Amino acid sequence: MDILSQNTLFGIIISLITFEIGLLIYKKTKFPLFNPLLIAIILVISILLIFDIDIDTYNKGGEFINMFLGPATIVLAVPLYKQLQLLKKYLFPILIGILIGSSIGISSVILLANIFGMEEIVTLSLLSKSVTTPIGIEITNQLGGITPITVLAIVISGIFGAVIGPVLFKIFKISNKVAIGISLGTASHAVGTTKALEFGETEGAMSSLAIGITGIMTVFLAPVCYNLLSLILK
Incomplete structure (x- = not known):
């Protein structure tokens, strides 16, 4: 096993195989909790623990996958381009919705961190939980x-949003395609977008748009909200 794990391809192959297993299980069951990413994470951790493989060893190949996170996010602009007219039609409500969603996401972290007495460095680490990696x-x-x-x-936020989102849509009878896409993209980034694409191309396009705008807004909102609420809560 040591010979295999020391190979750079080990991390890549294990990641791909476990994700494919997760994808197969999800397709067979359609059970929301059996998210392919969640299953892949559990399987990878199990393999590393069972065979006593160091995380740095896994990352020799795993880091190559991280290199494609940025380009993969940019590719999500393709379905958005196809829905450009829809974007122009609902531009203002889309921007307001993402602004409110981002602000609430950041503020809720700060408030909960204050309630549970979390250390400042942990709180700062959680502020960007709703944007892409x-x-x-x-x-x-x-x-x-x-x-x-x-x-x-x-x-965690991505998987949670992808699982809980569809349930909330049914409870509150939300059927508007733009609203579904924007909410999933704002709250649960790329993982939510994969779920939005299951609803339809319009939902996927709006979700991919929300990923980019949420990221930009969070860059400015995170420090502002943190400093402002820290002063108020003192």
């Missing part, structure tokens, strides 16, 4: 947070 990591680095915590928070 490349943007979230950069925001955390600028704020002086802990990157691994940010990545974990982003993954």
Whole structure:
């Protein structure tokens, strides 16, 4: 096993295989909690623990996958381009919706962190939980947070949003395609967008738009909201 794990391709192959297994299970069951990303994470962690493989060893290949996160996010602009007329029609409500969603997402982290007495560095690491990983990591680095915590928070928020989102749409009888896409993209970034694409091309396009705008807004809103609420809550 050591010979295999020391190979750079080990991290890549394990990641791809576990994700494909997760994808297969989700397609067979259609059960929301069986999210392919969540299953892949659990399987990868299990393999590393069972065979006592160091995380740095896994990252020799895993880091190559991280390199494609940025380009993969940009590719989401393709369905958006196809829905350009719809974007122009609803531009103002879309921007307002994303602004409110981003502000609430950041503010809720600060308020809950204050209630539970979290350390400042942990709070700073959680502020960018609702943006896509490349943007979230950069925001955390600028704020002086802990990157691994940010990545974990982003993954959890993405999966949680993708699972809970459709349930909330049914409860509150939300059927507007733009609203569904924007809410999923704003709250749960790329993972939410994969769920939005299951609803339809319009939902996927709006969700991919929300990813970019939420990221940009969070860059400015995170430090402002943190400093403002910190003063109020003191």
